[in-house]
Amino acid sequence: MAIKIGITGGIGSGKSVVSRLLGIMGIPVYISDIEAKRITQTDQVIRRGLCDLVSQDVFQGGELNRPLLASYMFGHPDRVQKVNELIHPQVKEDFRQWAARLESEQLVGMESAILVEAGFKNEVDFLVMVYAPLEVRVERAVKRDCSSMELVMKRIEAQMSDEVKRNHADFVIVNDDETPLIPQVLELISLLSKNNHYLCSAKKIINK
Numbered sequence: 001m002a003i004k005i006g007i008t009g010g011i012g013s014g015k016s017v018v019s020r021l022l023g024i025m026g027i028p029v030y031i032s033d034i035e036a037k038r039i040t041q042t043d044q045v046i047r048r049g050l051c052d053l054v055s056q057d058v059f060q061g062g063e064l065n066r067p068l069l070a071s072y073m074f075g076h077p078d079r080v081q082k083v084n085e086l087i088h089p090q091v092k093e094d095f096r097q098w099a100a101r102l103e104s105e106q107l108v109g110m111e112s113a114i115l116v117e118a119g120f121k122n123e124v125d126f127l128v129m130v131y132a133p134l135e136v137r138v139e140r141a142v143k144r145d146c147s148s149m150e151l152v153m154k155r156i157e158a159q160m161s162d163e164v165k166r167n168h169a170d171f172v173i174v175n176d177d178e179t180p181l182i183p184q185v186l187e188l189i190s191l192l193s194k195n196n197h198y199l200c201s202a203k204k205i206i207n208k
């Protein structure tokens with residue numbers, strides 16, 4: 001059975017960079033943002049639910065109108081909650097199926113900015129928080145998305161604070177543009193692989 005690593009952190013913290021590094025090292029990572037979009041695109045219950053909440057325009061030519069959904073929900077906590085309640089249970093189920101298909105792997109990951117808020121924490125064995133100071137995160141997200149500070153702040157307000165997130169985490173990876181990132185990722189893998197190695201060797205003894 002694969003050990004499941006949750007990778008969380010606020011917008012712009014660098015989760016995708018960490019997930020890419022894990023991917024390069026052969027660890028499959030479920031990217032919730034990408035999978036949530038795929039599921040939203042294909043699931044009829046979610047499609048109907050979003051049309052009821054927002055308007056028919058939330059799908060244009062069959063495609064999710066992402067800027068419209070983003071402007072509908074961010075800045076309105078009650079709307080964020082309704083949209084999340086529609087999408088997150090399906091993402092959780094999809095992750096379970098994905099992880100079950102990869103159960104022969106040693107390690108797999110799940111990346112989500114809102115992993116704890118979405119109720120995915122029980123789906124993983126360890127939770128890693130990617131941390132960067134708020135001003136660094138805002139600057140990165142504005143630059144990456146060609147967005148504004150105001151829009152990025154609205155998303156941050158829909159996310160758990162770093163302080164609370166840290167209390168949920170087993171490990172913190174600091175990605176502040178100063179602390180070297182790769183050694184932290186390598187150390188994480190080697191720590192969790194060691195545990196896994198121990199579990200495997202015990203099994204081999206039983207099978208003998």
Ligand SMILES: CC(C)(COP(=O)(O)OP(=O)(O)OC[C@H]1O[C@@H](n2cnc3c(N)ncnc32)[C@H](O)[C@@H]1O)[C@@H](O)C(=O)NCCC(=O)NCCS
Nearest residue numbers: 010011032033036066069070087091112113114155158159
């Ligand atoms: C609103 C949508 C269409 C905006 O799409 P867009 O391409 O602009 O953003 P993208 O999906 O790449 O998300 C970028 C970042 O926004 C933040 N974010 C996205 N959804 C949420 C949310 N529900 N709550 C808080 N922050 C969020 C995260 O930091 C995320 O990494 C999209 O984010 C979405 O469908 N969100 C609802 C589903 C969801 O919760 N996805 C997140 C993981 S399950």
Ligand SMILES: Nc1ncnc2c1ncn2[C@@H]1O[C@H](COP(=O)(O)OP(=O)(O)OP(=O)(O)O)[C@@H](O)[C@H]1O
Nearest residue numbers: 010011012013014015016017113140144175177181
């Ligand atoms: N250590 C770093 N050095 C240079 N650029 C970085 C570093 N970490 C992240 N970035 C850049 O900052 C931006 C945000 O990083 P990334 O996309 O990984 O954040 P994220 O946590 O996945 O955000 P989101 O919640 O929006 O998905 C990206 O353009 C990324 O290339």
